[in-house]
Amino acid sequence: MAVLSRRVRPDDWKPVGVDALEANALKVVRSANNRSVIAGPGAGKTELLAQRAAYLLQTGTAPAPRRILAISFKRDAATNLAARVRQRCHRNHAGRFDSMTFDAFAKSLIDRFGQALPERWRPRPDYEIIFPNDRDYRDFLYQTVGTPPASVGTYADLQAIAVKTFERRLLVGSPLPLGGWSNPTPGQWAADRLWQTSLHEGKKSVLSFPMIGRLAELLLRVNPMARDALRLTYSHLFMDEFQDTTQIQYDLVRTIFLGTDTVITAVGDNKQQIMRWAMAMDDPFTAFDSDFGGKRTPLYNNYRSSPELVRIQHVLAQALDARAVAPVSKTAGTIAGDSCAIWDFSTPEVEADRLAAFVAAEMKTHKLGPRDFVLLVRQKAADYAAVLEPAFATAGIPLRNEAGTVGAVMLQELLAEEASELVVAILRLATTKRAGRYWTDCQEALAALRGVSPDEEAAQARLAGELDAYAIKLTAAHSSPPKSKAVARSIMDDILAFIGRERLIAVHPAYGQGGWLDKVLDAAALHLLASSAGGIDWPSALDAYEGVHAIPLMTIHKSKGLEYHSVIFVGLDDGAWWSFSNDQIEATAGFFVAFTRAKQRVLFTYCARRGTRTKIATLYSLLEKAGVQTFSIT
Incomplete structure (x- = not known):
């Protein structure tokens, strides 16, 4: 794909790597004002943001040295967006695009500026x-x-606080008061005690990501220089999966x-809000439009699902938004x-056998893969x-519980x-005969880690030489996959x-805290060892590590943002959906998310034994109502 390093006139710019964009998407790509984009499943939300980045960078609308900040809810979404921008832009342009999760963004602020917080709210550096x-x-x-002081309340008052709402409403429910809570309620007193204990009373400060988000907002509220530095750095902000934004995250963006x-572009789908249990706001789009003057812009096309599936999806969508x-x-x-059916099975064992045979x-x-x-x-x-895996193994299809x-x-x-992705890329480079794609991935990743810019030709050449020498050394030391945990580690x-x-x-500050890097490396070693079972060669072991030939089993929440030819939803019964009546809107949104992962087919299975x-x-x-039929299979 050709990518341009020279500046393009805005009128001459065309979408990169796609034939065309729908009219509203093109308006968003070229927009100079704040936009809230309602984009349903399969609308190409990531592609829209990648094209907008290409437009802003290639036309100079985001002028150097200013940068674009893209904040996503999930790490794989942030990684995917950054990869698409690299594909569509010259590396000099793509180098001015920062894509990260909200948690990583807030944490980076605390790691860089946290010691400027007032003492009451200052965590220790480690x-x-x-x-x-x-x-x-x-x-x-x-x-x-x-027991709280008598002026605050009684132990009974603390017992009356609902545990499920303590974090959401009291601990991180609103921006932190600079001097602490004056005349606190019993709940505020307890929240302040937890803050002070977490920050100051242990061997190390201990913080959750929501707490880090609140500290980051306070930091920028009381340090105008740090806040202004961010404002000067970023000419544009993208917010992906905006429907899942928490009040903590929204307040941080608002303060900055x-x-x-x-110019802010907020993209998401209010029908796919399945993170309210994790403190997502009820209606962030309305708040954004009110505060930032966002212009609401809907996208209408679905590039993922077949016409019949889109027809059924619309019935579900209307239940969430009339x-x-x-x-x-x-x-x-x-x-x-x-394209869609409900299969009723007599037993879970029959269900497993029939599903494996069907796949x-x-x-x-x-001509599909697992x-x-x-x-x-x-x-x-x-x-x-436990029930499905043996049946799929018998059918010659490995199943993996992701x-x-x-x-x-x-x-x-x-x-x-x-860390896992980089290890796999380097092992692929060292053990694959035609390793061109892995060579590029490794070179770019190492250059980013070492701060080598794309135009430093001598440094890039030295890096290529080091990579080449190391790949040869690694192959010589480990000609076959590991046979023990010690070797894998x-x-x-x-x-x-x-x-x-x-x-x-x-470059990845999360690895500097709490031994997380060693936990990831230990898990990677265990997984590599399990993937190497049976004395297979390196390509097969790495395929097994990445699950290339296995059918994935996962929860609805973890499927968000992914897509598949066929989705098989196992267990459409009261047992699995025991909490349905507690929040029917969120549960129905979860159902909608599951359904909309599919390109061509959705199957729901039911077995009376489970509920x-x-x-x-x-x-x-x-x-x-959508005309989906039920079939009994014995």
């Missing part, structure tokens, strides 16, 4: 990241914190950019038979995997970790020594 749950908050409120010349506009499918249907037949008929399919479940993926953990890391998250450590541990931490379908009758009614 703070540790924690992931507290309801039980931790319950123990704190009812056991650890003690409200009233500035930074004003939802029917999207236009830009993809042809390629399968015979039903095997579909792969043959349509990763063109996904098995989705609502929760407890390991329970489903919701499972390897060591201390979830498998799906391990595969998205920068030694490979990780050897590659890390070549990359440079401190360089990796400098009735009374509580989720609403979902079955929606499918029936």
Whole structure:
């Protein structure tokens, strides 16, 4: 793909790498004002942002040396967007595009400027990241914190605080008061005690990511120089998956950019809001349009799903938003038979056998690979995997539970970790005969880690020589995949020594806290060892590591942003959806997300042994309204 380094006149600029964009998408790409873009599933949200970055950088609308900041909810989304911009832009332009998660952005601010916080709110530089749950908050409120002063309240007042809302409403519910809470309520007193304990009373400061977000907002509120530096740095801000933005994240962006010349593009789909349990705002789009004067712009095309699936999706969408506009499918249907059906099975074992046989037949008929399919479940993926895995193995298709953990890391998250991706790229380079693609990936990654710019030809040549020499050395030392955990970990450590541990931490600061890097490397070593079982060669072991030939099993939440030829949702019953009545809107949004991962087919399975379908009758009614039929399979 040709990418331009010279400046293009705005009127002469054309979309890069695609035939065309829909009219509204092109308006957003060229816009000079704040926009809130409502883009349904398959609308090409990532492509829209990549094209906007290309336009801004190539036309000089984002003038050097100013940069573009893109903030995503998930790390793989941030990585994917950065990769697309590199494909569409000359490296001199792409080098001015910063793509990261909200958590990484907030953490980078605390790591750079955190010591400028007032003493009450200042974490120690070597703070540790924690992931507290309801039980931790319950123990704190009812056991650890003690009795508040009489002027504040009683122990009974603390017991009256709902554990599930303590973090959301009290600990991080609103911007931190510079001098602490004056005349605190019992809840505010408890929140302040947890803040002070976490920051000052242990061997290290311990902070969750929501706490880091609140500290970052306070930091920029009380340090105009740091805030102004960010305003000067970034001419444009992109916010992806905006429907999942939390109040913490929104307040941080508001503190930095409200009233500035930074142009903001917020993209998402209010029908795919499935993170309210993780503190997502109820309606961030309305808040954004009000505060930033965002111009609401809908996208109508669906480039992912067939016309029949888009028709059914619209029925589901109207249950979430009565004003939802029917999207236009830009993809042809390629399968015979039903695009969507419900299969009722007599037993889970019959279900597993029939699904494995179906996938095997579909792969043959349509020349598909295992990763063109996904098995989705609502929760407890390991329970489903225990029954499904043997049946798929018998059919000659490995099944992989990507919701499972390897060591201390979830498998799906391990595969998205920068350290894991870099290790695999270097092993691919060293052990693949025609390694051109891996060579480019490794060269670019190492250049970024070492601060070598694209136009430093001598330094790039030295880097290429080092990479070449190291690949030969690595192959000589490890001609075959590891047969023990110790050897697998030694490979990780050897590659890390070549990359440079401190360089990796400098570029990816999360690896500098709480031993996270070693946890990732340990998990990578365990996974590499498991992937090498049976004395296979390096290419096969690395294919197994990445799951190239395995059908993935994952939860709905982890499927967000992904797409597959066929989606098989296992377990559409009350047992899996036991909490449906607690928040029907979010549960229906989760159902919508699962459905819209599919390009050509969606299957739902039901087995009476796992539960009735009374509580989720609403979902079955929606499918029936869309004309989806049920078939009994014994």
